[in-house]
Amino acid sequence: MERCLITFPSVYHAFRAERLLGQQHINVEMVPVPRSLSGSCEGIAAVVSQDQLQAAVDLLGEHRIIMLHKGIRIVD
Amino acid sequence: MADTFELLRQVKEQGRKVVGVYCNFAPQELILAAGALGFSLCATKEEPIADGEKTLPRNFCPLIKSSYGFAVTDKCPFFLYSDIVIGETTCDGKKKMFELMSGFKTVYVMRLPSSYTDSDSLAIWLKEIVKLKEYLETQLGVEITKENLDKAIATLNVERKMLKELAGLMKNDPVPISGQDMLKLMWGRNFVFDRDEFIEQLQLVIADLNETVAAGQGAFPKGAKRIIVTGVPTGIGSEKVIKIIEDCGAAVVYLDNCSGMKSYETLVETDKPALEAIAEKYLNIPCSCMSPNPTRMQRMVELIDEYSADGVVDITWIGCHTYNVESRVLKSFLKANKDVPFLQIETDYSQGDSEQIKSRVQAFLEMML
Numbered sequence: 001m002e003r004c005l006i007t008f009p010s011v012y013h014a015f016r017a018e019r020l021l022g023q024q025h026i027n028v029e030m031v032p033v034p035r036s037l038s039g040s041c042e043g044i045a046a047v048v049s050q051d052q053l054q055a056a057v058d059l060l061g062e063h064r065i066i067m068l069h070k071g072i073r074i075v076d
Numbered sequence: 077m078a079d080t081f082e083l084l085r086q087v088k089e090q091g092r093k094v095v096g097v098y099c100n101f102a103p104q105e106l107i108l109a110a111g112a113l114g115f116s117l118c119a120t121k122e123e124p125i126a127d128g129e130k131t132l133p134r135n136f137c138p139l140i141k142s143s144y145g146f147a148v149t150d151k152c153p154f155f156l157y158s159d160i161v162i163g164e165t166t167c168d169g170k171k172k173m174f175e176l177m178s179g180f181k182t183v184y185v186m187r188l189p190s191s192y193t194d195s196d197s198l199a200i201w202l203k204e205i206v207k208l209k210e211y212l213e214t215q216l217g218v219e220i221t222k223e224n225l226d227k228a229i230a231t232l233n234v235e236r237k238m239l240k241e242l243a244g245l246m247k248n249d250p251v252p253i254s255g256q257d258m259l260k261l262m263w264g265r266n267f268v269f270d271r272d273e274f275i276e277q278l279q280l281v282i283a284d285l286n287e288t289v290a291a292g293q294g295a296f297p298k299g300a301k302r303i304i305v306t307g308v309p310t311g312i313g314s315e316k317v318i319k320i321i322e323d324c325g326a327a328v329v330y331l332d333n334c335s336g337m338k339s340y341e342t343l344v345e346t347d348k349p350a351l352e353a354i355a356e357k358y359l360n361i362p363c364s365c366m367s368p369n370p371t372r373m374q375r376m377v378e379l380i381d382e383y384s385a386d387g388v389v390d391i392t393w394i395g396c397h398t399y400n401v402e403s404r405v406l407k408s409f410l411k412a413n414k415d416v417p418f419l420q421i422e423t424d425y426s427q428g429d430s431e432q433i434k435s436r437v438q439a440f441l442e443m444m445l
Contacts, residue, residue: 010264011260011261012264012277012278013277015257015284016284038079
């Protein structure tokens with residue numbers, strides 16, 4: 001299954017995203033933001049499967065979670 | 077939207093000024109009241125240390141070498157886009173690093189006294205605060221009005237109260253989140269572009285964690301050993317010891333250091349002239365560069381009770397003489413006033429001693445059984 005990355009402007013958005021996605025049973029893994037996407041020292045990103053990406057982005061948008069990247073495809 | 081470099085480039089294009097800081101002694105109210113964005117500068121990763129060592133002595137602490145390495149290579153976006161970097165004469169290493177840094181960046185160094193226990197120091201520090209205000213006004217071409225200063229004090233006091241509320245959630249057993257996650261939340265406060273939005277996010281995270289507490293859920297099983305971490309700043313990239321403690325099954329319930337709660341414990345008082353109140357608040361930060369440093373000792377005894385701590389781990393960076401010496405003072409003070417297990421760990425940002433530290437932490441935790 002292809003996986004996609006969602007990034008946030010702060011760890012606070014990332015923490016809330018993890019909780020909201022978990023409550024809706026969307027499988028999510030929190031990982032450090034890859035250096036290729038951000039030079040910041042603090043980033044945490046959410047990894048979701050490709051088939052749950054749109055549901056995840058919609059849910060987070062409804063809860064006013066700001067997203068910087070809404071689904072960068074991860075190449076393993 | 078793009079990464080931090082791009083976000084900073086955009087805010088600079090909009091005419092915003094950026095001020096970078098390395099230390100909790102930099103009075104953030106003045107930066108905010110000047111209408112500038114204040115950010116902590118990168119200093120907690122191993123990656124740029126080799127670049128730092130090209131100029132600085134190898135036996136400097138990793139925090140200074142990392143700071144300089146980030147700065148000289150422009151790998152820290154906040155340093156790159158800072159109009160001014162504020163430094164303080166906290167320790168000899170930093171003082172001399174700022175001297176070198178001023179060769180390629182606009183650096184303003186505040187002369188920090190080495191004591192908060194005498195009135196002369198406060199008078200000296202107040203003069204430094206006044207000088208910084210005047211410098212920011214000239215350099216940034218703004219007037220720091222009383223109204224803006226009062227507003228900045230109020231805003232940052234709200235943040236401090238909320239961060240204290242957030243930290244206080246770790247008094248629960250089980251703790252609602254790990255110490256590693258708490259560190260990330262504390263760390264996030266250093267890179268805020270929009271303070272109102274930050275307060276909103278902080279409120280929501282606190283509400284989420286209150287729900288976790290109410291549900292009796294936690295990051296560790298109820299009854300897990302509870303550790304207070306103190307000593308040097310341990311930010312993202314240098315959280316090795318905190319991770320090891322939690323990998324060994326104990327919960328880090330309080331981060332007493334500069335990357336944790338050290339500067340959020342007290343507020344800027346609002347019943348006295350603003351600059352005096354700012355001077356008083358910041359001078360009283362219980363950093364080991366202060367000699368003596370009784371506030372740190374006394375507060376640690378209170379924290380052990382408040383957070384029901386089973387032990388204290390004091391982290392010292394190799395080359396950080398003030399925290400290294402003060403570890404002995406803290407150990408003796410705790411032995412006399414609060415008989416809890418105490419472990420000093422002297423290390424750096426590398427992973428080479430991780431297994432050795434793990435063995436020591438495991439033995440430390442077993443001692444508490």
